[in-house]
Amino acid sequence: xxxxxRITGVAKRFGxxxxxxxxxLEVQPGEVHALLGENGAGKSTLxxxxxxxxxxxAGTLEVEGRPYAPRSPQDxxxxxxxxxxxxxxxxxxxxxxxxxxxxxxxxxxxxxDRERARQRTREVLAEFGHGDIxxxxxxxxxxxxxxxxxxxxxxxxxxxxxVLMDEPTSSLSRADAERLFALIRRLSAAGVAIxxxxxxxxxxxxxxxxxxxxxxxxxVGSGSLAAVGNESLIGLMVGRTVSELFPGRARGAAAEPALxxxxxxxxxxxxxxxxLRRGEVLGVFGLMGSGRTEMVRALAGLxxxxxxxxxxxxxxxxxxxxxGERLADGVGYLSEDRKGEGLALxxxxxxxxxxxxxxxxxxxxxxxxxxxxxxxxxxxxxxxVRMRGPGQPVGTLSGGNQQKVxxxxxxxxxxxxxxxxxxxxxxxxxxxxxxxxxxxxAAAEGKAVLMVSSYLPELIGVCDRVAVMCRxxxxxxxxxxxxxxxxxxxxxxxG
Amino acid sequence: xxxxDQAASELRHRLVRAGPFLGLALVVLFFAIASGAxxxxxxxxxxxxxxxxxxxxxxxxxxxxxxxxxxGIDLAVGSTIALTGVISALAxxxxxxxxxxxxxxVAAGGAVGLLNGLAITRLRVVPFIATLGMLGVARxxxxxxxxxxxxxxxxxxVNQLAVTFPPVPWMVFAPGVWIxxxxxxxxxxxxxxxxxxRRVFALGSSEPAARACGIDTDRLKLEVxxxxxxxxxxxxxxxxxxxxxxxxxxxAGTELDVIAAVVxxxxxxxxxxxxxxxxxxxxxxxxxxxNGSQQMGWPSYVQEILIGVIIVVAVAIDxxxxxxxxxxx
Numbered sequence: 001x002x003x004x005x006r007i008t009g010v011a012k013r014f015g016x017x018x019x020x021x022x023x024x025l026e027v028q029p030g031e032v033h034a035l036l037g038e039n040g041a042g043k044s045t046l047x048x049x050x051x052x053x054x055x056x057x058a059g060t061l062e063v064e065g066r067p068y069a070p071r072s073p074q075d076x077x078x079x080x081x082x083x084x085x086x087x088x089x090x091x092x093x094x095x096x097x098x099x100x101x102x103x104x105x106x107x108x109x110x111x112x113d114r115e116r117a118r119q120r121t122r123e124v125l126a127e128f129g130h131g132d133i134x135x136x137x138x139x140x141x142x143x144x145x146x147x148x149x150x151x152x153x154x155x156x157x158x159x160x161x162x163v164l165m166d167e168p169t170s171s172l173s174r175a176d177a178e179r180l181f182a183l184i185r186r187l188s189a190a191g192v193a194i195x196x197x198x199x200x201x202x203x204x205x206x207x208x209x210x211x212x213x214x215x216x217x218x219x220v221g222s223g224s225l226a227a228v229g230n231e232s233l234i235g236l237m238v239g240r241t242v243s244e245l246f247p248g249r250a251r252g253a254a255a256e257p258a259l260x261x262x263x264x265x266x267x268x269x270x271x272x273x274x275x276l277r278r279g280e281v282l283g284v285f286g287l288m289g290s291g292r293t294e295m296v297r298a299l300a301g302l303x304x305x306x307x308x309x310x311x312x313x314x315x316x317x318x319x320x321x322x323x324g325e326r327l328a329d330g331v332g333y334l335s336e337d338r339k340g341e342g343l344a345l346x347x348x349x350x351x352x353x354x355x356x357x358x359x360x361x362x363x364x365x366x367x368x369x370x371x372x373x374x375x376x377x378x379x380x381x382x383x384x385v386r387m388r389g390p391g392q393p394v395g396t397l398s399g400g401n402q403q404k405v406x407x408x409x410x411x412x413x414x415x416x417x418x419x420x421x422x423x424x425x426x427x428x429x430x431x432x433x434x435x436x437x438x439x440x441x442a443a444a445e446g447k448a449v450l451m452v453s454s455y456l457p458e459l460i461g462v463c464d465r466v467a468v469m470c471r472x473x474x475x476x477x478x479x480x481x482x483x484x485x486x487x488x489x490x491x492x493x494x495g
Numbered sequence: 496x497x498x499x500d501q502a503a504s505e506l507r508h509r510l511v512r513a514g515p516f517l518g519l520a521l522v523v524l525f526f527a528i529a530s531g532a533x534x535x536x537x538x539x540x541x542x543x544x545x546x547x548x549x550x551x552x553x554x555x556x557x558x559x560x561x562x563x564x565x566x567g568i569d570l571a572v573g574s575t576i577a578l579t580g581v582i583s584a585l586a587x588x589x590x591x592x593x594x595x596x597x598x599x600x601v602a603a604g605g606a607v608g609l610l611n612g613l614a615i616t617r618l619r620v621v622p623f624i625a626t627l628g629m630l631g632v633a634r635x636x637x638x639x640x641x642x643x644x645x646x647x648x649x650x651x652x653v654n655q656l657a658v659t660f661p662p663v664p665w666m667v668f669a670p671g672v673w674i675x676x677x678x679x680x681x682x683x684x685x686x687x688x689x690x691x692x693r694r695v696f697a698l699g700s701s702e703p704a705a706r707a708c709g710i711d712t713d714r715l716k717l718e719v720x721x722x723x724x725x726x727x728x729x730x731x732x733x734x735x736x737x738x739x740x741x742x743x744x745x746x747a748g749t750e751l752d753v754i755a756a757v758v759x760x761x762x763x764x765x766x767x768x769x770x771x772x773x774x775x776x777x778x779x780x781x782x783x784x785x786n787g788s789q790q791m792g793w794p795s796y797v798q799e800i801l802i803g804v805i806i807v808v809a810v811a812i813d814x815x816x817x818x819x820x821x822x823x824x
Contacts, residue, residue: 051707072706073706074710089703090704092701092767093696093699098697102704103705104708107690112689112690
């Protein structure tokens with residue numbers, strides 16, 4: 001049988017980051033093919049290339065045995081390939097029929113043929129057991145599950161032969177997910193191949209028959225899902241051995257708690273309780289969308305908590321506070337979105353380092369640039385930031401050096417509770433090691449560190465204790481030595 | 496969502512939709528009563544004055560609705576009106592047939608729009624900046640063509656287009672009023688019923704999704720800015736008609752009136768929303784407000800303050816509508 005989609009040796013770099021290092025994938029007609037891998041393994045990049053959003057640097061693609069080199073989503077669509085996005089890509093202001101048929105409209109002398117559109121949409125909807133959705137309803141009025149049906153119907157209306165789904169259940173309730181699986185089975189029975197990305201292994205097993213595991217931009221395994229256990233799949237996904245990157249640390253002398261959180265909930269976060277001691281590094285593992293970032297943001301004063309209580313250094317503090325008030329209380333925050341939220345890219349290193357602590361380098365509200373530069377130079381030297389000088393715009397530094405500047409800022413503002421959200425995302429190995437060292441040093445000085453990460457080895461290598469966030473709930477923290485990468489991943493995808 | 500919630504949300508939606516009409520009714524009612532002479536305020540004569548005054552902004556708003564629904568903005572409307580007004584005045588002065596002059600103005604407006612579209616699609620400049628640049632370029636070109644003074648063409652039928660009293664009584668209103676009405680109706684039809692119109696809504700609603708649907712969004716933008724430009728060119732003709740001369744300094748700030756008309760009428764600056772009918776109502780709200788204030792003998796600063804407040808209130812309603820929707824999700 002000819003594969004409906006064959007990808008061979010596809011490579012893609014973004015600047016210095018290698019996203020795909022020669023990945024391959026074969027999908028048979030009518031097959032539901034699970035594409036598995038840790039965050040950053042290259043799954044979304046691969047789908048982006050197949051759907052014409054990205055161009056590969058090397059490698060070949062074939063659709064039904066013919067060479068396929070999409071230059072745009074239009075090309076992909078013309079070749080029968082449809083991508084269903086992680087974030088739904090629909091038109092909020094238009095009707096269901098318009099959403100389904102946009103780009104392939106029934107027309108009569110340039111007019112949008114409403115009657116025919118309604119009819120075709122009704123047919124497609126009925127084919128998938130959703131005759132209850134009104135083709136004339138405005139999309140913004142539909143519940144989210146119905147919107148996904150609309151998006152899938154768009155793929156069907158264009159007679160797609162391969163449908164790519166990137167974490168389609170991440171925004172769905174269990175009941176809507178069940179309905180989606182039924183849809184997928186019907187699609188597959190009709191001969192449409194589906195490439196399915198999900199972090200949830202159990203859920204993947206419900207719908208998929210074949211799998212491919214990517215790791216570090218390469219295919220490390222593939223075959224029939226029925227013939228492989230979860231443990232070997234996780235083994236393939238994790239792969240690495242814990243490296244020598246991590247600093248040795250004297251651990252666990254019991255100290256007084258610095259941050260105590262009880263029953264915290266916020267939008268996207270169901271429940272989190274933990275106690276973080278001075279001199280301790282507490283790790284939080286969770287998949288994207290599990291609520292880990294929502295928790296950190298609620299603690300940093302950037303999202304409004306719904307319920308819970310909070311104590312800093314044993315003193316109760318108001319649950320709802322602004323970011324500025326938290327900062328004044330000694331809480332430092334490192335955002336997972338370095339470029340959007342972590343740094344003011346056009347400003348200098350000196351401005352960025354001193355931004356949250358202008359008080360120490362100004363008099364009567366007037367900044368003293370010399371003191372600013374001196375303080376920034378001192379802080380960045382400790383972290384080995386490679387730069388021409390404190391006046392260099394931070395946007396011109398490498399990702400690793402940028403992240404060290406953010407870290408320097410938290411130290412400059414003299415925070416004693418550090419909330420780090422993905423502190424090593426997208427940075428080079430040498431910078432990672434320096435961040436680990438800085439974390440260890442901060443803990444040795446008696447600061448308390450909360451480190452959110454989706455990189456398993458660093459959690460086990462750097463943290464004293466690790467807790468797992470899954471579907472908005474934070475599990476109990478256990479000693480890092482009690483965890484293995486496999487058991488962490490299992491706890492995170494248990495839902 | 497329960498059926499009751501849905502009914503409530505539908506009702507709220509209708510109320511918000513009806514907002515501009517309610518606003519217009521309130522303004523008219525207020526001045527009819529406050530002026531102490533409702534029969535004079537609502538007389539055909541006064542209506543003629545109001546409508547003739549609003550032809551230029553209304554034509555601009557027809558084009559701007561297209562642009563704003565498509566998720567864009569055009570700040571160069573006022574300058575385009577001045578430039579195209581100068582062009583038709585020059586053409587008539589230099590002995591061209593009046594119809595040729597009108598067509599030249601419309602074509603020039605379309606060309607300006609296409610240039611905006613090219614800057615946005617080829618140079619990847621955001622619409623705000625691209626058209627801000629054009630605001631200066633078109634204004635400067637108008638002054639250059641007119642040699643920095645006004646251009647006085649001989650009397651032709653073009654001068655009759657936007658006068659307060661129509662050349663023949665059976666027309667009731669100036670020809671320009673009827674032309675604007677016809678074009679507004681045509682644009683409403685295009686936006687609602689044609690494939691092109693629905694694609695413009697799709698573009699403004701979500702550009703990445705439109706691209707994923709196989710729509711050539713760059714080409715669509717060129718078409719949007721180009722056709723809006725044609726309408727701005729015609730507005731320029733009306734401007735020349737009212738002034739009876741080509742004045743390169745005229746219509747400064749008209750773009751703000753035009754944008755305000757669309758926004759008061761329910762257009763969203765984030766795209767995907769807006770209607771020609773709403774924009775026309777928006778233009779009339781401002782026209783009646785100006786006219787009423789004049790009749791009351793209020794100083795012009797009162798009008799300016801009132802119109803400013805109305806714009807902010809209209810956008811606040813727009814924002815409120817959006818948060819309602821986000822909550823619903």
